[in-house]
Amino acid sequence: MVGGGQGALIGGVHRIAARMDGRFDLVAGAFSSQAERNRATARELGVDEARCYANYQALLNGEAEHEEGAEVVAIVTPNHLHFPAALACLEAGMHVVCEKPMTLSVDEAQRLAEAVRASGKRFVLMHNYVGYPLVQHARELVARGDLGCIRSVQVEYVQEWLSEAPGPDNRQAAWRLNPARAGAAGCLGDIGVHAFHLAQFISGQRVSEVSAELFSAVTGRELDDNVHALLRFADGARGMLWASQTAPGFENALSIRVVGEKASLRWAQESPNELFFAPLDGPAQRLTRRDDRLGADIARGIRIPGGHPEGYLEAFANLYQAMSDGLDGDIVSPWLPGVEDGVDGMRFIAATLASSRAAGAWTPLQTTEGEP
Amino acid sequence: MVGGGQGALIGGVHRIAARMDGRFDLVAGAFSSQAERNRATARELGVDEARCYANYQALLNGEAEHEEGAEVVAIVTPNHLHFPAALACLEAGMHVVCEKPMTLSVDEAQRLAEAVRASGKRFVLMHNYVGYPLVQHARELVARGDLGCIRSVQVEYVQEWLSEAPGPDNRQAAWRLNPARAGAAGCLGDIGVHAFHLAQFISGQRVSEVSAELFSAVTGRELDDNVHALLRFADGARGMLWASQTAPGFENALSIRVVGEKASLRWAQESPNELFFAPLDGPAQRLTRRDDRLGADIARGIRIPGGHPEGYLEAFANLYQAMSDGLDGDIVSPWLPGVEDGVDGMRFIAATLASSRAAGAWTPLQTTEGEP
Amino acid sequence: MVGGGQGALIGGVHRIAARMDGRFDLVAGAFSSQAERNRATARELGVDEARCYANYQALLNGEAEHEEGAEVVAIVTPNHLHFPAALACLEAGMHVVCEKPMTLSVDEAQRLAEAVRASGKRFVLMHNYVGYPLVQHARELVARGDLGCIRSVQVEYVQEWLSEAPGPDNRQAAWRLNPARAGAAGCLGDIGVHAFHLAQFISGQRVSEVSAELFSAVTGRELDDNVHALLRFADGARGMLWASQTAPGFENALSIRVVGEKASLRWAQESPNELFFAPLDGPAQRLTRRDDRLGADIARGIRIPGGHPEGYLEAFANLYQAMSDGLDGDIVSPWLPGVEDGVDGMRFIAATLASSRAAGAWTPLQTTEGEP
Amino acid sequence: MVGGGQGALIGGVHRIAARMDGRFDLVAGAFSSQAERNRATARELGVDEARCYANYQALLNGEAEHEEGAEVVAIVTPNHLHFPAALACLEAGMHVVCEKPMTLSVDEAQRLAEAVRASGKRFVLMHNYVGYPLVQHARELVARGDLGCIRSVQVEYVQEWLSEAPGPDNRQAAWRLNPARAGAAGCLGDIGVHAFHLAQFISGQRVSEVSAELFSAVTGRELDDNVHALLRFADGARGMLWASQTAPGFENALSIRVVGEKASLRWAQESPNELFFAPLDGPAQRLTRRDDRLGADIARGIRIPGGHPEGYLEAFANLYQAMSDGLDGDIVSPWLPGVEDGVDGMRFIAATLASSRAAGAWTPLQTTEGEP
Structure with a gap:
């Protein structure tokens, strides 16, 4: 380590x-x-x-x-x-x-x-949040067409812990608010990029352009602590992304809603053992980790039956478990975030910073020649 | 009539x-x-x-x-x-x-x-939604400073009923999708303007600029059925507004979250008898219509005790009641929406249409000389 | 009147x-x-x-x-x-x-x-609570066999308003606590009988025996303010009934859960526009008043579309509407509570009082000769 | 092991x-x-x-x-x-x-x-469920008098997994339904005793008498799969206990509500990171694991900040952690369940079985000479 x-x-x-x-x-x-x-x-x-x-x-x-x-x-x-x-x-x-x-x-x-x-x-x-079994299941629902064509992705990651200027002993806050150690992006790089990754992960679409406003709610802060952004996806969907670290009452509120032509889904990290699926032609459903309803690949990451809550640590551990599966044998976990996700994340950060500096102009995420 | x-x-x-x-x-x-x-x-x-x-x-x-x-x-x-x-x-x-x-x-x-x-x-x-007692109470919480300086307003109004091209017998859909009868704004004019009004109403701030993207999710539709917008308020707050009429699973999902430096609040129209107030320095609270905790002006619009749900019709009736109070006697209900709210709403619609046509450029809401 | x-x-x-x-x-x-x-x-x-x-x-x-x-x-x-x-x-x-x-x-x-x-x-x-469309729908779900054979009925009606000795000006409390005007049953007669009626109404079964403990939580009160009861139904189901008027934090918390061999349902009066249906072999569903999914008889009592909350007054009004339907024409509303429901209610009160006096002995509800 | x-x-x-x-x-x-x-x-x-x-x-x-x-x-x-x-x-x-x-x-x-x-x-x-930090906090709220004198305890533990006769390969079901290996109590011993322990743990009161009905919902089962019970506590509170393993839609639904003269609280195992506290004289509060609001003894069992969900495994691990604290050093965790809790549990099981056989007669829990 x-x-x-x-x-x-x-x-x-x-x-x-x-x-x-x-x-x-x-x-x-x-x-x-x-x-x-x-x-x-x-x-x-x-x-x-x-x-x-x-x-x-x-x-x-x-x-x-x-x-x-x-x-x-x-x-x-x-x-x-x-x-x-x-x-x-x-x-x-x-x-x-x-x-x-x-x-x-x-x-x-x-x-x-x-x-x-x-x-x-x-x-x-x-990107530990995709370790949650129901996040993986959400992605599968989209991939197999249960939502139809995706129309809108609403993602947010909101915290309260930087609502006030942190005390001098707060080591975690100190480096996160220091451009020399955190980089040019504050809240954007710390949690906005998680929201971005989750949006691409579940929707199965790549963000192509962003129109954003970054701002600092706490006076004197060098880096952004709030992100308001509109998104365009390569396959036609649109989205909105809100990230904040200065919102009292929000502890670690990462959540996502994906709206398709046939159904919507929503998931919230603070209540991670339920996933809501709402079709146009029937009642809304609450999906849980009941083992026998999730795919075998997802079920490997479930250690205890539905109704026995799993949390942040188990989801986090699922990335280690999947890595180990890949090292020890030949089990590939296609959901495991890798270096290409990191490239995407840095492109998102760069485009968002650029858009905000350009008064919210729609700014494309950089692509490499030959990429879609 | x-x-x-x-x-x-x-x-x-x-x-x-x-x-x-x-x-x-x-x-x-x-x-x-x-x-x-x-x-x-x-x-x-x-x-x-x-x-x-x-x-x-x-x-x-x-x-x-x-x-x-x-x-x-x-x-x-x-x-x-x-x-x-x-x-x-x-x-x-x-x-x-x-x-x-x-x-x-x-x-x-x-x-x-x-x-x-x-x-x-x-x-x-x-603008019937401000007839709900807890919406009026939310406004009072902001006005008396319980949230401190407002940082961010997140408002949305999402429906599903135009998710598909409506049938020929749907009289309500017919005129709403026809520019000659509905005007230049579709979803924006039908429900987006409610969200806008609610955001101004509770936050006590006026929107000064908007950066928006309007789009139609259903092919062949002349008017927008989705609104994605970023907001700037005159007193410094920022906001995001999402309106959609093509989102399966959302029945009449108007909701708002207001984030201040000291606390946040949230309210959702589909569960109108509860208002959540979350301070930075204490546990989140669930406020209800218990009569003895709301101001006298608000309590006039409460017909039955807390725990006995009131709904859309009662809130709607509160506008008639307040109008009647004003006609019969001299009771003034300062929250009652009037013609100036309508002017604001039309300015919002105009600026949003203009911004969307201008690739999301920040567009000021028109003001009259002498106005703040 | x-x-x-x-x-x-x-x-x-x-x-x-x-x-x-x-x-x-x-x-x-x-x-x-x-x-x-x-x-x-x-x-x-x-x-x-x-x-x-x-x-x-x-x-x-x-x-x-x-x-x-x-x-x-x-x-x-x-x-x-x-x-x-x-x-x-x-x-x-x-x-x-x-x-x-x-x-x-x-x-x-x-x-x-x-x-x-x-x-x-x-x-x-x-018995106004059966005026809620989703209560009527719950009854229909049971009647048409979606839950299979009923196993257990859990019903409760809990309030806080008599948590303390009421002040001298509280006219409503005064008579309710006075045996000469309220009768021998306090909380039992005031709200317990609503819970009883709801349990019979939705389950479609009649209570045959009760084992109960009545008590007063507030010193000096002549009538019960709490009811703890076990139920047996004629067709084999069992149940539990809790009523209280001395429970801080409970405003008007009438709720019911019905467990069958194939599925369970639950409904709560304070959130009356949703009904949860949870089958053994699929995800739990949230049912709402979306007009096109409820029976025609139920839909007559729906004045506004799903997502526009209806409340206590609308449910109450549905009993007047149904009565009027019966007076003006020949529309029969089989769910409308009548004098036989009142007879059942009084039998329940009498048996519960008797059981509590007899140290919780199982006590049959009186039946008339020829009755099932 | x-x-x-x-x-x-x-x-x-x-x-x-x-x-x-x-x-x-x-x-x-x-x-x-x-x-x-x-x-x-x-x-x-x-x-x-x-x-x-x-x-x-x-x-x-x-x-x-x-x-x-x-x-x-x-x-x-x-x-x-x-x-x-x-x-x-x-x-x-x-x-x-x-x-x-x-x-x-x-x-x-x-x-x-x-x-x-x-x-x-x-x-x-x-009794792993008391390892949840908020269960320990609930107990502390009662102990320090925030609820006042306890009036009623409503506890339930409801599952679905034995709703049908289990298949021959279900090893866990096999022994649990076999009196030779499970003992005389089925659902009562498997989960009812958890509910009993939780009720005593949070309320700080000991159950003195029980009036119960045990039954089997699935034909041919030798042991009870449902428990309906009324409780009396030594210090005057009453309670109700429902346990079932045949309730479709309930995965692992252990929950408790404690009603006092000044406030009520409720907690549910399937959503373990929130605890609701509802006082008579103020709005209901949602308490979470935010570290700085829980006692130091409780906080030792919190591995990650509020908003990062902890679950069943972490609660379970807290018993091992506390045991280790006691072995390695001199940190005493007064909440750690021990052999006396087991004696109480067996007395509860014995009294409940006896009461059910005696048609629900109030049956005292056996006490040892000298015990309170």
Whole structure:
């Protein structure tokens, strides 16, 4: 693990998720650039002192020497380190699990994509919300045509935790509000990109253009803390995307509604064990994780029967489980987010920033020659 | 009553609402331009044949002659007749209740506003959703500062009933999809303007600019059936507005969320007897119509105790009740929508149409000299 | 109208409900035994002074003399007057709308049933909650076998308004807590009997035995304010019934769940425009008032489309509408509660009181010879 | 681990829960009485073949010999083995985690309680639902007087999975419906006892008497699959308890409502991250896991912030975490269910069976001399 020192949130989540199915052991780490914090974290986690490294380069060197060196690296640092660390890991022959936003720019993202292809290694991007079984089922409903042609996608990701200027001890807020470490996008890069990914994931369509307004609700903040955006999809659907980190009363309110010609669906992360499907010609349905109604590929990620709530950690663990399935055998999980999703995400961020600077002008997401 | 012949929806709603508190009697009407339908409607409603008129001009002439002629006219026709009928009624000395959208253009709206001022008569615009007690309470929460400075307003009005091309017998759909009778705005004028009004009403802020995309989801439709819009408010808040009449599973889903620096609120028309208030510094609250917790002005519109659901008809009736309060005595209901709300609505429609034609360019709502 | 003077709740509800569809006019009344309150009520309601009577006997005499005397009497007094007033009205040739509980005893109830049969007049018992279209639809789902054999019925009616000893000015509480005016049953007679009726109505089964515990949560109260009961139905189902008027946070929480071998359903009065149907072999469904999915008989009681909430007053008005249908023509509404429902209700009250006194012993509901 | 062979449900849950916080390793097991299944389970779980034992006695012997023998045994067998296995483990000096119902009789339960006291070892009874942070918070709300004196407790645990006669391959159903392995109580012992425990846990009151009706909804079933019961608590509250395993549409619907003189609360296991608190003198509140609003003792069991749903596995893991806290250090978790809760549960089962056989007679829960 690179990052995830004491006081960080997401590192601990990765550790629980990786451990949940007993398929990964944490054997080494570069948890913090602060030496004392680094060592203390290793001690707390039971990581051998010899395998607690000062930084990711030292980790790669050290593990290369080790008889049973680590095979997978989880990168859970602030944003600006994702790219160099991931690149180095791939070049060292490691599989990589990486937090989002994947890089600080489209260019970095494309270079990383090339590196993944060249390496032959697995690269999993932690768009963890698609690990929820019912999100995967929603995608399947769209894919098999139950909604008909998609008309409108309404997606939002709304939080309250940055409603006020954070206190000086809030380590998570500190780097997220600092352009040098978070990149040019604030709320947009932190959670807007999750909403974007979810919208593409379920709708099965790619966003082609965006018209956006970014703004900061809290005075003195350098980065956006709110995103209001209109979307156009390549296959004709339109959408709206709202992201905010300054909305009192919203804890972690990621939700999506997809409207098709024959039916609509909606799902909300805070109540993840139900999915609503509302056809034009019949009553609305509440779908749950009852095992026998979901596809076999989805059911592998269900550990307990319907009515026994699964949550954020289980969904998160499903990405580790699916990665492990891919490493150990030949089970491919087509839903597992990878480096191309990261390229898309960085293109979305870039286009949204550009549109907002251009007074909301419709701005195309960059495409590579030959891409659809 | 002008309009509201057999087969119409909203005419019957007006009649029930006007009757609910026993303060209005239906005494005369020009219900339909088709003579037979007109007479049949009068018979069904128990309106004297002599007071069933061929059109609104005949009605105004006839009632002027009548000993106890009508005092209030409800205009419930297709959109294109709202303006001429209302103007004629005012000039004939009638009080007017008028359906929305008030007119077909900003110019007509401004002329009607002048006519109202000149007449000294009451003019109520049927933005009926503000008749719900908890909508009025939401407005009061904002006005008294419980939310702090407003940051974002998310409003939507979504229906399914035009999801498919309507059959030939659907009288309501026929005129709403015909530019000659509905005006230049389809979904935008029919329901988008309700959402706009609600957003201004609760937030206490006026929309100053809009960036919009209108589109038709159903092939061959001349008017928009979907509205995606970003909003800017004069006092600094931003907003998003979604309106659609082609969304399966959404029956009459008008809802609003207002985000302030200290708290958020949300209300949904399909569950109108609860209002959610979520402060940053405490648990979310579910507010209801328990009489003793609402202001006296609001409580006048509550007929039964909390827990006994009130609905659409009661809210609608509250506009008639408040109008009657104003006619009979000197009780002023500051929330009652009037001709200035109609001017605002037409400005919103005009700016939204213009923005959509201009590829979503931010477009100011027209203001009159001297207005803020 | 008999009863319903100023300060009463239910009288006003009857008046709005009767007026809603324009089929009834209030022409006469004996609103209060206090002369001044009686006259003031008449004035407020626009009832001719000459037809404002000192009591129901005077009303019957007076109206008998009148050229266009009243045809229907609504009895909305405290409980102890229901029986004598209803009996007198029937004997005077009036149709009767009567509040529940119908009488103070099973014996009175049976005598009233005989009087109804002898009179040939209509008698409607105001179990108003079955006026909700979705309650009628729930009954139909059971009747047509969609739930299969019924296993369990869970019904409850819970309020908070008597959580504390009421103040001296609370006229409604005063008589309800007084055995001389309310009868031997407190909460049981006031709302428990509604729950009982709803359980029989939807399940299509009759309660045959009850095992109950009545208690008073507020010290010093002579009548029960809480009912805990187990039920047995004649056709084999079991049930549980909870009624309380001392439960903070519950406004008017009547709800029911019916469990069958193939599916369950649930409905709650505070959210009356949705009915949940959950089959064993498919996802749970949310049913609404979308007109085209309910039977024609039910749809007559729907005034506005799905998504436009209807509430307590509309449901209440449906009993008046159905009564009127029966008076004016030959439309029979089989769901309309009548005197036999009142007999059943009184039997339930009597058996529940007896069971509670006998330490919860299973106590059969009295039956008449020849009854099933 | 004793029990939990392939095809079992709860064994896997224990394993994930024990692993979640990295404090327990699975080192040995007697997973199944079928040798092949036993070995296959060990292989799948990575348990050393030498520590895969034929039965619990062999396990205790083997581990006693082992240098680093197991310290804690989780007993996850069918019910009839809980008692002998737990007794043997305690006598062998093991700490024990045991599934419910704890034993087959009150007598066994009392003997086990004595064994626990004599052993000085930890004994955790897997009433896992009290591991939810908001259940613990509910208990605290009651304990600190926010509800005032408790009036009524409504608890239910309803499932659908035994709605029909199960197929021959359903291993879980097979033993649960067999009196020789499940004991005399079916649904009552399987889930009714969870509801009972939750009612006592949150209300802080002990059930003193029960009046019950047990029945089987599915023909030919030897054990009850439904429980309808009225409760009396020692401190004066009353309650109702409904448990069913034959209710279509109910997946794992454990829920509770506690009514006090000042406020009510409600919580439902299928939506475990919200707790509703409704005071008489203010709006209803929705409480969540926002860390800073729960007590420090509760917050230890929260792994991720509010809005990131936690579920069944995390709650389950909290019992393991709390047990570990008690083993490693001196952190006492007063909410952790132990052997005395098991004695109470068996007394409840015995009294309920007796009451049902005695036509619902109020039946006291057995007490030991000197107990309150």
